[in-house]
Amino acid sequence: MFRLKLVPSVPSIHFLKYVPIAGGVSIAAVLASIGLFFLVGLNLGIDFRGGILIEAQSKTTADIGAVRGDLEKLGLGDIAIQSFGTEKDVLIRVQKQEGDERAQVAAIEKITSSLGDGYDIRRTEFVGPTVGAELAEKGILAVICALFAIMIYIWFRFEWQFSIAALLALAHDVLTTVGLFALTGFEFNLATLAAILTIAGYSINDTVVVFDRVRENLRKYKSWDQGKILNRSLNETLSRTVMTSVTTAIALIAIILFGGAVLRDFALAMLWGVTIGTYSSIFIAVGLISRFDLKRSDDEDNQIPTPEYERS
Amino acid sequence: MLQFETWKKAVVIFLVITGIIYALPNLFSQNGEKAGTAFLPGQTINLGLDLQGGSHLLLQTDLNAVIAERMVGISENLRLALREEKIRFRSLKAGKDEVTFSLRDDIIDTGKQSQLDTILRDLGRDFDTQRSGQNITIRFNEAGLQNLANQTVEQSIEIIRRRLDPDGTKEPVIQRQGKDRILVQLPGVDDPERIKRLIGRTARLTFQLVDMRSTAQEARSSGRVPPGSVLLESADEGGGEYIVEKRVMVSGELLENASAGFDQNSRPAVNFQLNAEGARRFGRVTGENIGRPFAIVLDNKVVSAPVIQSQIFGSGQITGNFNVAETNELALVLRAGALPAPLIVLEERSVGPGLGADSIAAGEIAALVGLALVIIYMVMSYGLFGVFADIALMVNVVLILGALSALQATLTLPGIAGIVLTMGMAVDANVLVFERIREELRGGRRVAQAIEAGYSRALSTIIDSNLTTLFAALFLFVFGSGPVKGFAVTLSLGIVTSMFTALMVTRLLIVLWANAKRPKQLEL
Numbered sequence: 001m002f003r004l005k006l007v008p009s010v011p012s013i014h015f016l017k018y019v020p021i022a023g024g025v026s027i028a029a030v031l032a033s034i035g036l037f038f039l040v041g042l043n044l045g046i047d048f049r050g051g052i053l054i055e056a057q058s059k060t061t062a063d064i065g066a067v068r069g070d071l072e073k074l075g076l077g078d079i080a081i082q083s084f085g086t087e088k089d090v091l092i093r094v095q096k097q098e099g100d101e102r103a104q105v106a107a108i109e110k111i112t113s114s115l116g117d118g119y120d121i122r123r124t125e126f127v128g129p130t131v132g133a134e135l136a137e138k139g140i141l142a143v144i145c146a147l148f149a150i151m152i153y154i155w156f157r158f159e160w161q162f163s164i165a166a167l168l169a170l171a172h173d174v175l176t177t178v179g180l181f182a183l184t185g186f187e188f189n190l191a192t193l194a195a196i197l198t199i200a201g202y203s204i205n206d207t208v209v210v211f212d213r214v215r216e217n218l219r220k221y222k223s224w225d226q227g228k229i230l231n232r233s234l235n236e237t238l239s240r241t242v243m244t245s246v247t248t249a250i251a252l253i254a255i256i257l258f259g260g261a262v263l264r265d266f267a268l269a270m271l272w273g274v275t276i277g278t279y280s281s282i283f284i285a286v287g288l289i290s291r292f293d294l295k296r297s298d299d300e301d302n303q304i305p306t307p308e309y310e311r312s
Numbered sequence: 313m314l315q316f317e318t319w320k321k322a323v324v325i326f327l328v329i330t331g332i333i334y335a336l337p338n339l340f341s342q343n344g345e346k347a348g349t350a351f352l353p354g355q356t357i358n359l360g361l362d363l364q365g366g367s368h369l370l371l372q373t374d375l376n377a378v379i380a381e382r383m384v385g386i387s388e389n390l391r392l393a394l395r396e397e398k399i400r401f402r403s404l405k406a407g408k409d410e411v412t413f414s415l416r417d418d419i420i421d422t423g424k425q426s427q428l429d430t431i432l433r434d435l436g437r438d439f440d441t442q443r444s445g446q447n448i449t450i451r452f453n454e455a456g457l458q459n460l461a462n463q464t465v466e467q468s469i470e471i472i473r474r475r476l477d478p479d480g481t482k483e484p485v486i487q488r489q490g491k492d493r494i495l496v497q498l499p500g501v502d503d504p505e506r507i508k509r510l511i512g513r514t515a516r517l518t519f520q521l522v523d524m525r526s527t528a529q530e531a532r533s534s535g536r537v538p539p540g541s542v543l544l545e546s547a548d549e550g551g552g553e554y555i556v557e558k559r560v561m562v563s564g565e566l567l568e569n570a571s572a573g574f575d576q577n578s579r580p581a582v583n584f585q586l587n588a589e590g591a592r593r594f595g596r597v598t599g600e601n602i603g604r605p606f607a608i609v610l611d612n613k614v615v616s617a618p619v620i621q622s623q624i625f626g627s628g629q630i631t632g633n634f635n636v637a638e639t640n641e642l643a644l645v646l647r648a649g650a651l652p653a654p655l656i657v658l659e660e661r662s663v664g665p666g667l668g669a670d671s672i673a674a675g676e677i678a679a680l681v682g683l684a685l686v687i688i689y690m691v692m693s694y695g696l697f698g699v700f701a702d703i704a705l706m707v708n709v710v711l712i713l714g715a716l717s718a719l720q721a722t723l724t725l726p727g728i729a730g731i732v733l734t735m736g737m738a739v740d741a742n743v744l745v746f747e748r749i750r751e752e753l754r755g756g757r758r759v760a761q762a763i764e765a766g767y768s769r770a771l772s773t774i775i776d777s778n779l780t781t782l783f784a785a786l787f788l789f790v791f792g793s794g795p796v797k798g799f800a801v802t803l804s805l806g807i808v809t810s811m812f813t814a815l816m817v818t819r820l821l822i823v824l825w826a827n828a829k830r831p832k833q834l835e836l
Contacts, residue, residue: 003835004692009754055667101372101656105512108660109505122667124504126660131370135793142791149783157776191726194788194796198733198803201784205737205777209744212773240747243693244740247686251736254682255729260674263729270733 006246007239015234015282016227016290022283026172033179040182045189046125048139050132052094052108055084055123056115062090067115074110085261089122101128139193143174146197150204158211159295165288166207169280173203176276177269191266199273202248206241206281213237214286218296230290234282245278314760316823324816328707331714338713357716360724360798363672365665366499367507371472373464373492374654379409379452382460386435386450387411393434397427411450418446461492467652469494474648475510493658504662506641514611514654515645517564519594520556522605522617528553547613548633554614556607561597566590570646572639575631580639582630584646591626599623608632610642675728682732683709690739694746697836700821701742704813708738711809712802721805724798734806741778741814744770750836759834763822767815774811782807 046053056062067090068081077095084091092111097103104126112121127135147170155163177196181188213233221229252274255267337356361368387406390413394401400416419425432441432448438456442449452460465488476498477484485497501507523541531537532553541555568587575581586594598606598620607617608630615632634642686705690698712731716723749766757765785807788800 002692003695004689009750057666101658105508105657105660109508112505120664120666121504122664124660124662126657128656128658130372131659138791138793142787145791146784146787149787150780153780153783190793190796194726194792194799197784197788198799201781201803202737204780204784205740208777208780209773212776216769236751237747239750240740240743243743243747244737247689247739247743248733248736250685250689251682251732254685255678255732257678258674258681259678259729259732260671260725262671262725263674263678266726266729 005239007242009239011235011238013235013238014231015286016231019283019287019290022279023287026176026280026284029179030172030175033175033182036179036182042178042182042188043185045187045192046093046127046132047190048132048136048188050096050104050127050129052092052097052104052111053123053125054092054094054108054111054121056090056092056119057122058088058090058119060118061087062119064090067092070114071111074107074114076107076110089261090119096129101130104128135190139190143193143197143200146200147171147174150200154204154208154211158215161289161292161294162211162215165285165292166204166211168288169207169285170200170203172280172284173199173273173276177273180272181269186265186268191263192269195266195269195273198270199277202270202273203277203280206244206277207285209240210234210237210281210286211289214289218294222296226294227290230286234286241278241281245274248274314763314823314826316820320816321820324820327812328711328817331707331711334714334718335710338717355717355720357713358720358722359668359672360722360727361497361499361661361668362663362725363668363675363723364499365501365663365668366497367501367504367662368660369496369498369507369511369657370489370659371494371496371511371655372658373461373468373494373652374656375457375461375464375492376408378460378464378653379457380406382452383407383409383411386439387413389435390431390450393431397424397431399424399428399431409451413448415446415448464652465492465494468655471649471651472496472511472655475645476507478644478648494655500665501662502665504660508657508660509641510645511651511655512657513645514651515564515642515648516611516650517567517646518560518609519562519597520558520560520607520609521597521601522607523555523557524604526555528555531555544607544609544612544614547610547615551614551633554607554617556609556614556617561606562586562590562594564646564650566593567646570643572636572643573629575629579631580634580636581632582634582639582643582646583627584630585627586625594628595623595625671725671728675725675732679709679728679732679735682735686735686739690742694836696825697742697746697749697822700818700825701739701746701814703821704742704817705735705738707817708806708809708813709735711813712805715805715809716802721801722798723802726796726799727802730799730802730806734803734810737781738806738810738813741770741774741810742818744774744777745814745818746836749834753834753836759831760826762834763826767819771815774815778807778811 062083064081064083068079071079071081071092076097079095080093082091083089094107094111097107108124108126112124115121147167150170151163151167154166174196177199181192186192210233213236214230217229217233221232249271252267252271255263256271259267333353383406387404390411391404399419399422401413402416404413405411419428432450435441435450438452438459439450440453442451469486469488472494473484473486476482476486476496482498482500484499485495487495489495496511498507523538525538525541528543531543537543537555540559541557544554544556546552546554566586566589568585568590570582570584573581573583602620602622605617605619608615615630618631630642683705687702690701690705692698694701709731712734715721745766748770749762752762752765753759782804785800785804789797789804792800
């Protein structure tokens with residue numbers, strides 16, 4: 001019977017051989033990301049920076065040049081206008097206005113009346129400077145708390161070496177994702193932040209599957225050399241890793257192609273996350289624990305609990 | 313023979329049927345109304361404002377304005393009380409958040425200590441008084457500020473509700489958030505700007521006599537306004553200024569009703585009726601001041617200042633430079649009453665109904681395409697077991713929809729993304745099990761044993777990996793706002809339901825199949 005197999009049944013790839021190269025590349029990528037973050041910075045959306053976003057749909061084809069001309073006359077400062085989704089839709093971003101929140105609300109009214117009857121206002125978003133700062137603060141807190149909760153859980157379930165390795169792998173994923181946003185200049189907004197947390201969740205999911213197998217094999221092949229065990233664990237789980245990455249990627253591609261313009265950036269960030277998460281589980285997380293001398297004893301509390309249907 | 317206890321079968325079947333029952337109304341729903349499924353217990357899924365269209369506004373009541381206003385009131389009361397007791401003072405001033413004055417004489421010498429104490433105590437418990445030498449400072453204390461915030465916010469919420477939902481039919485969410493914030497969520501809004509106009513003004517209406525002792529030009533050029541009067545702008549742009557007496561003759565609280573209408577020249581105007589108290593006062597003032605202009609002041613701007621032709625009692629008309637829409641809005645806000653403090657819009661997210669409908673359609677297509685592709689891929693990879701996993705996947709989607717309906721959680725656009733993403737990730741648990749079974753088969757186990765071992769070995773991995781993802785989703789829920797929260801909800805639900813479907817539904821199907829067929833060989 002036909003079976004689609006992207007990975008041979010029993011692969012024997014010498015993953016650990018590539019760890020030094022991968023490690024070098026990753027360290028370079030993380031450093032570059034940090035550099036980009038501080039030198040170039042993120043293209044923060046209005047969620048964090050404050051400002052106005054208006055999506056308008058023309059009854060006919062949108063004339064972006066004319067819209068730009070009209071709006072620039074209003075003297076609202078920096079205005080970004082782009083087509084969005086279809087040729088009828090325009091997305092207007094206006095920088096934070098001088099003055100307090102009232103000045104921002106007045107600006108929205110100016111824009112909508114300037115667009116006139118030829119345009120249907122589909123979406124208005126306005127975030128005042130106070131709320132923007134709060135959202136940024138909460139967002140950063142969310143990422144940090146999530147990372148630590150995950151680390152503590154892993155520490156609880158595995159040895160501390162695993163926990164450190166998982167955290168570093170996660171930090172690697174988050175930092176390089178941020179770096180990618182700085183590099184491409186894609187907008188970084190609340191949805192992006194949600195994507196990053198989901199990437200963290202996905203990546204840790206992948207890492208835990210591999211770690212589980214490592215733990216099991218450490219007990220199973222006591223006489224084996226540690227590197228050999230790690231390699232075997234990676235090969236054994238590779239088929240599953242690829243399988244899950246592909247199904248997730250398929251779902252994400254469906255969103256990118258059909259989910260509409262609002263979700264597209266989010267899904268793109270996630271797709272990157274699936275890729276980098278898979279990579280980091282193998283080369284960063286396992287690569288790091290290969291540098292530790294792992295505990296080989298099978299303490300009572302380290303046993304895999306016997307499921308109830310096996311006991312009965 | 314593979315074991316699957318009867319009670320477990322019962323639980324699986326019960327949960328799946330419950331899920332289907334709760335999810336079913338969504339299939340037949342039209343515009344959120346249950347159609348033809350009224351006999352079912354469930355309701356349709358609560359769509360977020362980004363999907364059904366609507367306005368989300370985070371407002372802040374301007375407490376500082378209220379505090380400053382209260383300070384002015386206190387300074388006026390103090391002035392009267394101190395004069396009455398013949399306590400001499402100077403430089404009595406109302407600041408932004410304090411009232412200060414100095415005593416001219418030593419209070420012990422004059423023997424008025426107890427009178428002064430009584431005056432200060434009569435201000436109430438909300439204030440703290442500080443004395444240093446001859447100087448006295450009065451401020452709100454913590455409890456006083458808290459009371460003021462509570463009062464202001466609660467009143468504001470009531471007024472906002474009356475303005476936005478005068479007929480009580482629109483089901484807006486109007487909630488207090490934190491100390492001085494109000495969240496307004498109003499579904500199905502065509503014109504968000506109108507909402508902001510309705511709540512963007514305090515709508516404090518007063519009638520004040522115009523001061524005839526001087527003209528606005530004179531006051532402007534000399535910089536002096538006659539005592540007891542104040543210079544106010546006209547509500548019309550370029551309409552000049554008026555000098556009006558500070559004393560408020562009649563104010564908006566005494567209104568009984570207001571409605572849009574026309575004046576004798578067929579220009580839009582607002583008609584109003586006063587209550588008994590208002591009518592009495594209005595009658596007295598107009599009777600005593602025939603021939604004088606009477607200013608109609610709205611939010612400290614003079615709408616118009618008609619000359620009083622005759623004594624007027626219970627009702628009158630506000631004329632000015634209005635169009636019909638403006639008189640309608642003005643009548644509405646006057647009926648609703650004045651806000652205790654101006655509202656500042658901190659955040660706005662409004663989505664038109666067109667975009668919402670498009671988003672739902674796009675989300676549905678993405679979900680269906682994603683589902684179809686994953687289903688095909690699973691069958692291609694695992695054959696019959698892939699079909700089992702696919703059935704579980706569909707059950708999974710139904711359960712998510714059922715849970716959303718049952719919990720009346722809000723489905724947002726990112727929430728749809730969460731569902732699609734879960735479909736990709738939901739098969740992971742199945743994949744883990746199937747890969748494990750493959751390994752066990754390769755290790756030479758017989759079919760039933762391999763299946764049993766595959767499940768038990770994969771269990772701890774499945775739990776570990778899903779719990780960690782659940783942590784990330786939980787933090788999204790706690791810290792996220794609005795749409796992101798919606799994503800966290802569907803992702804979390806998806807994780808829980810996918811663990812259930814993979815461990816129970818797929819397993820049940822496989823056990824049933826294996827026990828019926830008793831396969832000697834399994835090609836996976």
